[in-house]
Each structure stands twice: as structure tokens, then as C-alpha cells.
Amino acid sequence: MIRISIDAMGGDAGPSVVIPGAAKALERHPDATFLIFGQKDVCEPLLAQHPKLREKSVFHHCDVAVGMDEKPSAALRRGRNVSSMWRAIDAVKQGEADVAVSAGNTGALMAMAKLCLRMLEGVDRPAIAGIWPTLRGESIVLDIGATIGADAQQLLDFSVMGGAMARALFEIERPTVGLLNVGVEEVKGQEEVKEAGRLIREANFSTIDYRGFVEGNDIGKGTVDVVVTEGFTGNIALKTAEGTARQIAELLRAAMSRTLLAKIGYLFAKGAFDALREKMDPRKVNGGVFLGLNGIVIKSHGGTDAVGYAAAIDVGYDMVRNALNEKIAHDLKTYHANHQPNQGPEEAA
Incomplete structure (x- = not known):
């Protein structure tokens, strides 16, 4: 229960x-x-x-x-x-x-x-993770508004938490994860993002499959299961996507009612338009998770x-x-246990 x-x-x-x-x-x-x-x-x-x-x-x-x-x-x-x-x-x-x-x-x-x-x-900081409809199905995007700005370690934490959410929601054993960036090349982007990529690669997590940098158009494609960014960028991406979906719906509605021929065409294609409306319905993917x-x-x-x-x-x-939460706590505990700074004999004692 x-x-x-x-x-x-x-x-x-x-x-x-x-x-x-x-x-x-x-x-x-x-x-x-x-x-x-x-x-x-x-x-x-x-x-x-x-x-x-x-x-x-x-x-x-x-x-x-x-x-x-x-x-x-x-x-x-x-x-x-x-x-x-x-x-x-x-x-x-x-x-x-x-x-x-x-x-x-x-x-x-x-x-x-x-x-x-x-x-x-x-x-260190929380994140809000949202479910994003994609060409492949659904992906998770975080952070979409909880933390404005994030350093490399925080982005790594977001990757772990987003991966745990994908395992919980999609029941994927090892979800793919990408860092949102201005290009896929390793030399591009802010230093925090590049450093986060290095930390995630070196951590070699058994619970996530890190695929490197992804760009804005990869979110809708569903290139990876989890897209990681900081809250300022994530929130703008979310609001842009919602606005674009509404814009497309309005443009289609206007186009389908413009002429008699268009109205007839709509009747023949109604099933396809209904499927599109269902796919783009933001209510069906409502619910941000505070991680x-x-x-x-x-x-x-x-x-x-x-x-x-x-x-x-x-x-x-x-x-x-x-x-x-059990998955997140386990993954973070495992990471921090394996990445403690080297202790000297006196500290270890």
C-alpha cells in the first residue's frame, strides 16, 4: 500500500x-x-x-x-x-x-x-527533474528550475540522481546520460560542464551509461534517457518547449480551418492529428520530482x-x-566511498 x-x-x-x-x-x-x-x-x-x-x-x-x-x-x-x-x-x-x-x-x-x-x-543542492516527451518515448531532464548555476560536482550529483529516477520510472537497468552543452565536442562549453564530463567519465558508474555532451535538439530526439543541466538553462528549455508545442497546435488549428479543402483534409487525417495531440499533451507528462x-x-x-x-x-x-530515494542514496554512497581523498597514516588511524 x-x-x-x-x-x-x-x-x-x-x-x-x-x-x-x-x-x-x-x-x-x-x-x-x-x-x-x-x-x-x-x-x-x-x-x-x-x-x-x-x-x-x-x-x-x-x-x-x-x-x-x-x-x-x-x-x-x-x-x-x-x-x-x-x-x-x-x-x-x-x-x-x-x-x-x-x-x-x-x-x-x-x-x-x-x-x-x-x-x-x-x-549539496536539490534538482527538479521533469519528464520530457521525445521521438523515442520519454526522457528525464534535470534541473529544470531548482538550482540556478551548478558546479561540476553538483552536475555529477544530478547525473546520479537523474539516472536513479530513470531506473525507477522507466525500469531501465543502466540508463544513458548526457550533459547539455553548446556542442558535442569535448573542447566546447563552460568549464564547469567540461569538468563535470571528466568527473563522470572517471567515476565509471555501473548504474549509468554516460554518453558525453548532447545539444538542445537532442532533448526532443530522445538521444539519451537523462539530460543533465543546471536550473537556469533547464527552465528556459522547458518553457521554450511548452511554448513551441502550443504554437504548433495553434498553427495547425488555423491551417486546418482556413479553406474548405483543408477542412476536408483534416477529416481524412483526424486520426493522425488526434495521435499528435495526445503525444504533445503536457498533462500526460505532468509532475516534476524534487531530487x-x-x-x-x-x-x-x-x-x-x-x-x-x-x-x-x-x-x-x-x-x-x-x-x-533508496537508489539515489545507494549510488551516491557508493560514489563518495570510492572517491574519498587519500588519507595519510595518522588520518586513517
């Missing part, structure tokens, strides 16, 4: 999306149970509309909801210990839940998760609907079922 903690007040629409989304996720995962944190007056009527979810849930009233535009520092001061967001995360810390899911303010969620759960031993914490936290897109929120819960379910 997997226990899922829900911040019902997070997101643009709050409980009106979160609770139906949880109900959809329960249909796919009948072995799941839910801890739902939110304001009773808005959550209870919605739970009454989903009796199966009501039966598999324990509801906890919280007076405070973190605003979507609230500064992380203000959210911490106002919402620590009492907000639906904090209590959803704290349920993981207390061992009452296996994973927390929120569509709330990203900065506040990260700040609360770091303060409440703390970092895994050996991890590097002593607990699993999933960030849903704030503007998603119930279908998208259910997908974020699916990601959290899979991360728990396939022991994400």
Missing part, C-alpha cells in the same frame, strides 16, 4: 482540480491511500462527490493556504507547521506518507521541502486540470514503488 500526501489548496484552481485528480489516480492505483490537507469548507463537499476517494482518504483541516504568488520566505513565516503545503510534506517526514504531491507555489514548495525534509547525505531530499516530493503544474494532476500522482506512485 502506497500512502500519498496531498496539498489540496495548491495550484491555480485548488481543490476543484486536486480532489478530482486524486480520484482519477485512485482508479489506476486502487492500492493507494491518501492524506488530504486543506480547508474543510471547500474540500469536504468535493470529497463527498467522490465516495471511493473519501473511503480511501483521511482529511486534515488546515486554516492556511500558501498563495501562488507568495514569496518563499513569507510562505515559510506564515505557513510553517500550519499550512496545507507544509503539513503534506511533514507527513512524509513523520513516516505517515510515502510521497507528497502539490501544485502550489514552486519556490515555497522547495523551501519548505528543504527545511522540513533536509538534504540527502552527500547532496536530493530525504523524502519524495512531486510538483504538479499549477495550471493543470484533473487529468494532469492525476499524472503527477502517478509519477509519485512510481517513484515510491520503485524505491527512488
Whole structure:
């Protein structure tokens, strides 16, 4: 049984999306149970509309909801210990839940998760990993916004964590990993990226297959299972891809309705367009994973609907079922044990 903690007040629409989304996720995962944190007056009527979810849930009233535009520092001061967001995360810390899911303010969620759960031993900074639709299927891209700027060691840590997530999500024994760069040649790119490539090659991980540098167009191709970068670049890549997908959809819609012949052509090709729409639907790959914490936290897109929120819960379910944090902790422990600085006789004693 997997226990899922829900911040019902997070997101643009709050409980009106979160609770139906949880109900959809329960249909796919009948072995799941839910801890739902939110304001009773808005959550209870919605739970009454989903009796199966009501039966598999324990509801906890919280007076405070973190605003979507609230500064992380203000959210911490106002919402620590009492907000639906904090209590959803704290349920993981207390061992009452296996994973927390929120569509709330990203900065506040990260700040609360770091303060409440703390970092895994050996991890300097957290990363947000997203699932990216590709020509080959799906890849993982990290970091997409948690850490702005990263040194070589942090990029190595991201590679290990991303590889562990790929093993947990895709059930790949040795996922391929690439560092995002301005070219595939070893002499190109920032010094931190080149140094990270050297460190990863020398580490010779048994759990990941490092393929060197990849470029921006390799993300959509699915050249590797895991694309590693720092949060500034990753977030821009994510927003660019989302914007491009919407642009293509609008252009196709306009082109298909421009003339009678185009409308007839659309009717003949409707199946193909439906398949394309399904592939490009961002709701189906919703759910960023906060990596590097002593607990699993999933960030849903704030503007998603119930279908998208259910997908974020699916990601959290899979991360728990396939022991994400155990894989990360094992891989990092193995790396650091094999790369301790040489000790002199006195230090070793």
C-alpha cells in the first residue's frame, strides 16, 4: 500500500482540480491511500462527490493556504507547521506518507521541502527533474528550475540522481546520460560542464551509461534517457518547449480551418492529428520530482486540470514503488566511498 500526501489548496484552481485528480489516480492505483490537507469548507463537499476517494482518504483541516504568488520566505513565516503545503510534506517526514504531491507555489514548495525534509547525505543542492516527451518515448531532464548555476560536482550529483529516477520510472537497468552543452565536442562549453564530463567519465558508474555532451535538439530526439543541466538553462528549455508545442497546435488549428479543402483534409487525417495531440499533451507528462531530499516530493503544474494532476500522482506512485530515494542514496554512497581523498597514516588511524 502506497500512502500519498496531498496539498489540496495548491495550484491555480485548488481543490476543484486536486480532489478530482486524486480520484482519477485512485482508479489506476486502487492500492493507494491518501492524506488530504486543506480547508474543510471547500474540500469536504468535493470529497463527498467522490465516495471511493473519501473511503480511501483521511482529511486534515488546515486554516492556511500558501498563495501562488507568495514569496518563499513569507510562505515559510506564515505557513510553517500550519499550512496545507507544509503539513503534506511533514507527513512524509513523520513516516505517515510515502510521497507528497502539490501544485502550489514552486519556490515555497522547495523551501519548505528543504527545511522540513533536509538534504540527502552527500547532496549539496536539490534538482527538479521533469519528464520530457521525445521521438523515442520519454526522457528525464534535470534541473529544470531548482538550482540556478551548478558546479561540476553538483552536475555529477544530478547525473546520479537523474539516472536513479530513470531506473525507477522507466525500469531501465543502466540508463544513458548526457550533459547539455553548446556542442558535442569535448573542447566546447563552460568549464564547469567540461569538468563535470571528466568527473563522470572517471567515476565509471555501473548504474549509468554516460554518453558525453548532447545539444538542445537532442532533448526532443530522445538521444539519451537523462539530460543533465543546471536550473537556469533547464527552465528556459522547458518553457521554450511548452511554448513551441502550443504554437504548433495553434498553427495547425488555423491551417486546418482556413479553406474548405483543408477542412476536408483534416477529416481524412483526424486520426493522425488526434495521435499528435495526445503525444504533445503536457498533462500526460505532468509532475516534476524534487531530487536530493530525504523524502519524495512531486510538483504538479499549477495550471493543470484533473487529468494532469492525476499524472503527477502517478509519477509519485512510481517513484515510491520503485524505491527512488533508496537508489539515489545507494549510488551516491557508493560514489563518495570510492572517491574519498587519500588519507595519510595518522588520518586513517
